[in-house]
Amino acid sequence: MSSETQDTTPRGVSDGLWYAGLPVAALLWYALYSLLIPFSEWATTLFPVDRHSHTGEAIAFFIYDVPKVLLLLAAIVFVTGVLRSWFSPEKTRAILAGKREIAGYPLAAALGVLTPFCSCSSVPLFIGFVSAGIPLGVTFAFLIAGPMVGPVGLGLLYGLVGWKIATIYLVFGFTIATVAGFVLGKLGLERYLQDWVRELNAGPVGDLPEERLTFADRLRIGLEQMREIVGKVWIWVVVGISIGALIHGYVPEAMMLRIMGGEAWWSVPAAVAVGVPMYTNAAGVIPIVEVLLGKGAALGTTLAFMMSVIALSLPEMIILKQVLTYRLIAIFIAVVSAGILATGFLFNFIL
Template sequence: MSVSVSPARPGRPDWLWHLGVVAFVALWWLVYRQLVPVAEWITAFFPVERHSHTGEAIAFFFYDVPKVMMLLTLIVFAMGVVRSFFSPEKTRALLSGRREGVGNVFAAMLGIVTPFCSCSAVPLFIGFVSAGIPLGVTFSFLIAAPMVNEVALILLFGLVGWQVAAIYLGFGLVIAIVAGWVIGKLHLEGWLQDWVRDIHSGADVAVEGEHLTMVDRYRLGLTAVREIFGKVWLWIILGIGMGALIHGYVPEDLMVRIMGAGTWWSVPAAVVMGIPMYTNAAGVIPIVEALLGKGAALGTVLAFMMSVIALSLPEMIILRQVLTLRLIAVFIGVVTAGILAVGFLFNVIF
């Protein structure tokens, strides 16, 4: 895949491009802030009770689809522009080798302060990969962004105290950093999808030996949006649609029976139960509170919460367009091992 930069069209001055980009960002922000009321407005047209399972699923779908689409568009455009300032070789040199561990730490910390659910984190993951950032570093972000959420930390602090919240933060960070580092050491770039691997290898870098203007860089960003958005938009809709169908349908009594069991298999069973579900950290906390109130074991409940957030089936559907099945399997295996360790540890300590 290659990207060429042709001269700006006559009659379209640079200031008009700058104004257009500023207007786009401002409009993007205004629309993004209205996603919740618009989703509620659309849901009101359906002949269902708003707070029924069906009503929750409809509202969830009409909020999450445009949210992820907008994030994908803005992030890929921004990364396309930023990438034009740095060659892939320089980027990889900066974040690879002896500095890769540092890159994992920074990526995981960025994930903590980024208020993204699993599917919302995918666009930034794609942007990182397209910028030539090492695969292991991007995975540290992808794991930390949904798993260690500031909303979850605050709510856990209120529910079970600062000690549990601090341990959750620490182990979430360790899982993200170590898992990303392990994936990076395995050198699995060849397991990316072909079109992503082409981007990652830098085959589409701009014109050699030519000074790029800001208009050229804008056009590179737009080209990146067209190419990447066109490959993943349908799978984003399908993944979130599946998540919306199961959103709110939580078999709470069955879950309590499994998670309250004092057997070794309760933790892995909770992880398996969490994978098909889809919500963000704030959405899963009420479920956590209800399960703890009914006597479920703390470590088992936390393992369930982390699997819901970090290993959701809709996320895997979207990632399938970026990663091969083998790489998805490695990702699931490494993250699952970390989540199981947290679950067993909390059950022993508390």
């Protein structure tokens, strides 16, 4: 298409309406996000169940988490779509190449540590990073660190076991995220991304030449990318969180106590195996950790369970399936599980 044709193509909404609509949309998004908790509590009361029963917990969790993750996904993909109009995949890769890419792993892990998201809430940022062409290993470092050593979990862990153990946990979690991201990045796994993600990275960011884009054009690009990505993954967000809600409402504490109450060598891998199919955030798993420690479970085993619950949850894997192939998900689980197992064994050995 020639530049003359591009200049005369009608664009529908005028630039002025885009500029005026952006702050309105941002305020609406913030209002909706801030009302999620009271809305979920109110909506749960409409069901003929006790709010504090297993079913009530599952319903409240589902009603809160689905719109939360979808709102986060929409906002993050929109913003990264706008930013991507300035930074093409080629430019992004160039910025993160060589030494800068090496620095990208701990920086991404540090960003994850500072981000108070659970695993499913971290997925939107992960998708945004991948779609922007940021190296896969760097995005994995963020995805691992975010739920595993976020500020909420660290704060609660500090109150439960003290600053020394909480600090050791932070160091181990940060190290796992950085090293696992580095390993995954060096394996050259980009070919195992879903086809539509690779095509998104390889394609142009808009119909107009990059240097001729107005800010309104960039907003249009962000909106189009949001529609494309959210349209592909929203159903899997709902499916994944549905499973997570059921598990969240029916946590098998008695079974976990039987598995993790002793210090047998197999207790650490057993705790990880039990934790992976479950789903809750750091705030939700800390009370379980407190019960397990109070019942005599080994600290390393308990922390390995905590890490696996919040870093390798089944709902997270279901959502990631829309971005990653099964082979890449399996590699991701294997690398992170190895780090979690090492952490559990070391904690049991030194404490």
